[in-house]
Amino acid sequence: xxxxxxxxxxxxxxxxxxxxxxxxxxxxxxxxxxxxxxxxxxxxxxxxxxxxxxxxxxxxxxxxxxxxxxxxxxxxxxxxxxxxxxxxxxxxxxxxxxxxxxxxxxxxxxxxxxxxxxxxxxxxxxxxxxxxxxxxxxxxxxxxxxxxxxxxxxxxxxxxxxxxxxxxxxxxxxxxxxxxxxxxxxxxxxxxxxxxxxxxxxxxxxxxxxxxxxxxxxxxxxxxxxxxxxxxxxxxxxxxxxxxxxxxxxxxxxxxxxxxxxxxxxxxxxxxxxxxxxxxxxxxxxxxxxxxxxxxxxxxxxxxxxxxxxxxxxxxxxxxxxxxxxxxxxxxxxxxxxxxxxxxxxxxxxxxxxxxxxxxxxxxxxxxxxxxxxxxxxxxxxxxxxxxxxxxxxxxxxxxxxxxxxxxxxxxx
Amino acid sequence: xxxxxxxxxxxxxxxxxxxxxxxxxxxxxxxxxxxxxxxxxxxxxxxxxxxxxxxxxxxxxxxxxxxxxxxxxxxxxxxxxxxxxxxxxxxxxxxxxxxxxxxxxxxxxxxxxxxxxxxxxxxxxxxxxxxxxxxxxxxxxxxxxxxxxxxxxxxxxxxxxxxxxxxxxxxxxxxxxxxxxxxxxxxxxxxxxxxxxxxxxxxxxxxxxxxxxxxxxxxxxxxxxxxxxxxxxxxxxxxxxxxxxxxxxxxxxxxxxxxxxxxxxxxxxxxxxxxxxxxxxxxxxxxxxxxxxxxxxxxxxxxxxxxxxxxxxxxxxxxxxxxxxxxxxxxxxxxxxxxxxxxxxxxxxxxxxxxxxxxxxxxxxxxxxxxxxxxxxxxxxxxxxxxxxxxxxxxxxxxxxxxxxxxxxxxxx
Numbered sequence: 001x002x003x004x005x006x007x008x009x010x011x012x013x014x015x016x017x018x019x020x021x022x023x024x025x026x027x028x029x030x031x032x033x034x035x036x037x038x039x040x041x042x043x044x045x046x047x048x049x050x051x052x053x054x055x056x057x058x059x060x061x062x063x064x065x066x067x068x069x070x071x072x073x074x075x076x077x078x079x080x081x082x083x084x085x086x087x088x089x090x091x092x093x094x095x096x097x098x099x100x101x102x103x104x105x106x107x108x109x110x111x112x113x114x115x116x117x118x119x120x121x122x123x124x125x126x127x128x129x130x131x132x133x134x135x136x137x138x139x140x141x142x143x144x145x146x147x148x149x150x151x152x153x154x155x156x157x158x159x160x161x162x163x164x165x166x167x168x169x170x171x172x173x174x175x176x177x178x179x180x181x182x183x184x185x186x187x188x189x190x191x192x193x194x195x196x197x198x199x200x201x202x203x204x205x206x207x208x209x210x211x212x213x214x215x216x217x218x219x220x221x222x223x224x225x226x227x228x229x230x231x232x233x234x235x236x237x238x239x240x241x242x243x244x245x246x247x248x249x250x251x252x253x254x255x256x257x258x259x260x261x262x263x264x265x266x267x268x269x270x271x272x273x274x275x276x277x278x279x280x281x282x283x284x285x286x287x288x289x290x291x292x293x294x295x296x297x298x299x300x301x302x303x304x305x306x307x308x309x310x311x312x313x314x315x316x317x318x319x320x321x322x323x324x325x326x327x328x329x330x331x332x333x334x335x336x337x338x339x340x341x342x343x344x345x346x347x348x349x350x351x352x353x354x355x356x357x358x359x360x361x362x363x364x365x366x367x368x369x370x371x372x373x374x375x376x377x378x379x380x381x382x383x384x385x386x387x388x389x390x391x392x393x394x395x396x397x398x399x400x401x402x403x404x405x406x407x408x409x410x411x412x413x
Numbered sequence: 414x415x416x417x418x419x420x421x422x423x424x425x426x427x428x429x430x431x432x433x434x435x436x437x438x439x440x441x442x443x444x445x446x447x448x449x450x451x452x453x454x455x456x457x458x459x460x461x462x463x464x465x466x467x468x469x470x471x472x473x474x475x476x477x478x479x480x481x482x483x484x485x486x487x488x489x490x491x492x493x494x495x496x497x498x499x500x501x502x503x504x505x506x507x508x509x510x511x512x513x514x515x516x517x518x519x520x521x522x523x524x525x526x527x528x529x530x531x532x533x534x535x536x537x538x539x540x541x542x543x544x545x546x547x548x549x550x551x552x553x554x555x556x557x558x559x560x561x562x563x564x565x566x567x568x569x570x571x572x573x574x575x576x577x578x579x580x581x582x583x584x585x586x587x588x589x590x591x592x593x594x595x596x597x598x599x600x601x602x603x604x605x606x607x608x609x610x611x612x613x614x615x616x617x618x619x620x621x622x623x624x625x626x627x628x629x630x631x632x633x634x635x636x637x638x639x640x641x642x643x644x645x646x647x648x649x650x651x652x653x654x655x656x657x658x659x660x661x662x663x664x665x666x667x668x669x670x671x672x673x674x675x676x677x678x679x680x681x682x683x684x685x686x687x688x689x690x691x692x693x694x695x696x697x698x699x700x701x702x703x704x705x706x707x708x709x710x711x712x713x714x715x716x717x718x719x720x721x722x723x724x725x726x727x728x729x730x731x732x733x734x735x736x737x738x739x740x741x742x743x744x745x746x747x748x749x750x751x752x753x754x755x756x757x758x759x760x761x762x763x764x765x766x767x768x769x770x771x772x773x774x775x776x777x778x779x780x781x782x783x784x785x786x787x788x789x790x791x792x793x794x795x796x797x798x799x800x801x802x803x804x805x806x807x808x809x810x811x812x813x814x815x816x817x818x819x820x821x822x823x824x825x826x
Contacts, residue, residue: 050466053463053466055468055492074496074752074753075494075496075753076494076496076517079468081488081489081519083487083488083489083561087563101519104489104517104518104519105517106494106514106517106753106754107753107755108521108789108791128826129825129826143753144749144753144754144755145753146753147749147750147751147752147753148496148752148753148754149753150500152826157804159806163798164794164795164797164798166798166801166804167794167797167798167800167801168755168790168791168794168797169804170746170801170802170804171745171746171749171750171755171790171797171800171801172749172750172753172755173746173749173750173751175805175823176804176805177804177805177807177814177817178803178804178805178806178807179807179808179809180806180807180808180809181808181809185808185809186809188809189809189810189811189814192811193811193814196811197825332584333583333584333586336557336560336584336585336586337560337584337585337586338560338586339487339560339561340487340488340519340520340556340557340558340559340560340561340562340585341519341557341561342520342557342581342584342585376521376791377581377584378521378581378789378791378792379791381577381580381581382577384577384580384581384584385576385577385579385580387580387584388579388580388583388584389583390591391570391579391582391583391589391590391591392588392589392590392591393572393591393593394590394591394592394593395592395593395594395598396592396593396594396598396599396601396602397602398602398605398606398609401590401602401606404590410588412542412610413541413542413565
């Protein structure tokens, strides 16, 4: 990899050669991939990018940590749409708002960006099997992306994992091991099995390449905005890998001179589970929290990528905001009604946070903001049902329709 | 519209001016939009297309029935990925297979193509409200695409409509009227309301523009194949609008000289509801059938676009094939395992039909085939759960894992 210098521990600074099967530093710290930006500048220009027809995250190959001969994995991940949301901007009282819908990825979440990278690196490592423990989007995106590439997957889930998610994994041909115990026990068994059989490890907080996949969401936002830097980018935060990846992408672009400033990040967490935001607010080290939120994809009481995430929020002079489950479900409807975008609860938490900050007067009315929707609402229909209430219910009779409209205050234009 | 000559009834041949609010012919027949291909040839070249960065169905504007100033509706519909599925081709015993995944559209089905067109034509008609009656993908795609464009929707569903789908509609801000009665009664009430208030009518078998939106799936397949015509295109068939649209797109390309032959269509229906395929097989007029299939999106006992669909299948010298629910669910797993594509039951019925034809020796081993997946598996997780069986369930213990692998015949490579 001519574009990569090495990997470096974010905690102790120890240097590692960037082999495809890197995991954490011996000190327990997470590694960061360090690039040779001078070299990359000779390889990549805005014009070159603009002429590319590859509408996937792999259009940014010069900024990705893969060997030249490594093929892009089969599923078309990334290059999700960035919508200008003028009606929503007006409702929130800001000048300009864009919504990035990452729910249209192949397995319907931003996690596909990390899994696509995992598959590429597993192929470089000569692995035929990838494993992870997860109940959520990471698992389904790994199973789907690996299946398309002809790799086997072993996925460990706690027995409380929803049946729908297990069915999706099994449809992708994953061998699913349901562990009778907590998530911690599930993780422990997966760790032993990965060690025993030497499977490739897809865990975003252990494998340093995965946030390099996630960073493409930041690269895309900037290219789609014509390199005009917004004032803020709002995103939901769970274990911290996604916001750290987003920030890495933005810093890459700054380093190669594609953008001349950096936006401020808005880190949105659920009130019932906000260990990272609490650390920023109090200035103290993060401490575990309970996982009291229906936004399951960000219900992470022990964030595994706290270091990179906290650094990203601080470095960007970011804002943090915690929202209630009620505010999350209100944001889901708000995005649906004004933008036609249906996000899962964790997916719309960034928008919920932005709304709250606007109401608190913390965002200037002339601001330009991007809000990232990280997953599709079809992933969790149960909560949408609970939030929506009941439709009008009548027999097939025009008189009854007129009465029902009147009773519900519906005025037909 | 310089590219459109007029609309013409497929039944009696009566000619209509192509106003945006066209519905059926006075004889009850469905209208077809007739283009001026000589004019289009002067406007569109393969090179021009290749240089376009618009990765949506609207890249084919010269072939679409919209006025020049009409903007493309906001949601990014179409330009879904076409995957070469070499492992699946091998399993089926054919030379080359491509899978078109239309489940990654904004509301997760091919119906978005029709709804995007509906929104464009509604804007041309000056309408502020669009209405339809449907419980399925048409309803959610209309609600989402209209919400993004700032148009109101009234959607009539029978009271049996699944709560999840109703919640999705309500999230998009649609006014949902749940009608206590059959689908027929629901349709009747919607018809009266549409007439009373003059709402724009989004019904694929009444509004002749909608299959013009759907035809973009055919345009894309051919452009993505570099204009190399496959031997067959397999697709599931319900009310007939989709296969008719697909065929229209292919014929358009033939008419303007972009392709020099036409593929044969494979019309796949469910055994429990196959009125159109039965008509082809028997040579008799189609007759209503019961709706005995779990593939709800194609459970159409009274197909509303029979004429165009039957013409398309016959004109293409097409094959028809009916598959059982069991074969449909097997195809869902087959596509998931070999391609990483998770389709809803109706979405994978084309692949199920292709598999059956291959097994029957009706497809030559040197054939090139495209199979269209029309909707996302996340739309109907319940059936996937039923089809998948149970995962391995054990405590967090390596010995138990080894035993479980042995018992289940799992050999770790």
